[in-house]
Amino acid sequence: MKCDKCGKEAVIFQKYSGMHLCAHHEIEDVERKIKKRMRQERMVVPGDHVAVAMSGGKDSAAVLSILVETFGARPDIKFTAITIDEGIEGYRNFSLPKVKELCDRLGVPHFVVSFKDDVGCTLDEMLTHDRKEASCTYCGVFRRTLLNTMAKWIGANKLATGHNLDDDAQTVLLNVMNGDTERLARLRPTRPQEGLVPRIKPLMDVPEREVALYAFLKGLPFYMGECPYARESLRGEIKDMLNDFEARHPGTKYSIMRGFDNMVGCLKEKYPQVPLTKCEICGEPGIKGVCQTCRLKERIKIAGKSPVKEQEKI
Structure with a gap:
């Protein structure tokens, strides 16, 4: 199987484009998609x-790598890495060293804040409490709040996440299946909100499979394991279904x-x-x-602490 662009040995066949690509042209194609989206928005x-x-993981490693590679020489642009340690035994303790390795390689400051420091217990401990919600509900809510709090604390004006094409497509289907059309409208915010650091998603046009290959071909350190709680959620089933359709x-x-992009304008009119x-x-x-984070803390009878006081710079 030869690359359709140069004739070298291909490493991937993109079924959706019909293209066979070698390592060089696959890296080039991924970076083209990312840089195009970053320019557009x-x-x-x-x-x-x-x-x-x-x-x-692979997604966040790819995001940090290409951001630093693209803008790292600019003295007027700064990057800082933030990791949320949920306290998942056999998972986060393996991935944290990979983050440190990449940040050290790229010369990026790295901060870690844990559920234990902020919420009072790890996610593993949290899930031993009587609860109605799935594990991903607690994890997602606390992670989003901590990322926002930490981004503000370090003085960042934007927060980059590793959401790829698969993640966004899953989110759209998840909200459709839940009948939550109002939440669909919120996936493309119209304007910045006070107190909420704006999110950017450079990988939103890149399939997960290609992000993984890109990270491997670039020699980026990343952990390949999956969260042990991932299969508890409906998202896991939607992921399998979507991969089968793809x-x-x-x-x-x-x-x-x-x-979704064609209909989101109509959704915003109905749900401003x-x-x-x-x-x-x-x-x-x-x-x-009262915000959802504080409601969940109260529900599991845990007093929260300020993450700002508990930071350790790595």
Whole structure:
């Protein structure tokens, strides 16, 4: 199997494009997609301090690598890595060293904040409490709040995440299956919200499989294990279903996102962006009254602490 661009040995066949690509042209294709999206949405501009959410997996490794490679020589643009340690035994303790290795290689400051410090216990401990919600509910809510809090604490004005094409397509289908059309409208915010650091997603046009290959070909350190709680959620089932459709109907994931982008304008008209208010307990942005993070903390009877006081710079 030869590369359609240069005739060298191909490392991938993109079914959706019909192209066989060698290592060089696969890296080039991934970076072209990422840089095109970053230009279109002006994700990084002069004066930015971008916090990068680092899990230790392939996606966050690829995001940090290409951001530093593209903008690292610019003295007016700064990057800082943030890792949330949920306290998942046999998972996060293996991925954290990979983050440190990459940050050291790229010369990027790295901060770690844990559920134990902020919430009072690890996710593993948290899930021993009586609960109605799935593990991903607790993890997702606490992670989002901690990333936002930490990004503000270090003075970042943007937060980059490793969400890829698969992640976004899964999110769209998840909300459709839940009948949550209002949440669909919120996936493309109209304007910045006070207290909420704007998110950027450089990988949103790149399939997960190609992100993994890109990280491997670039020699980036990353952990390949999967969260042991991942299969508890509906998202896991949607992921399997979507991968099956993609295998039989190449381009399905891109089609889902094109369709969503075409309809999101109508959704925003029906569900205009609601101004966020400060949580009555922690002051973080929320819809009204007490935020979901504080409600979950109260539900599991855990007193929260300020993550700012507990930081350790690596």
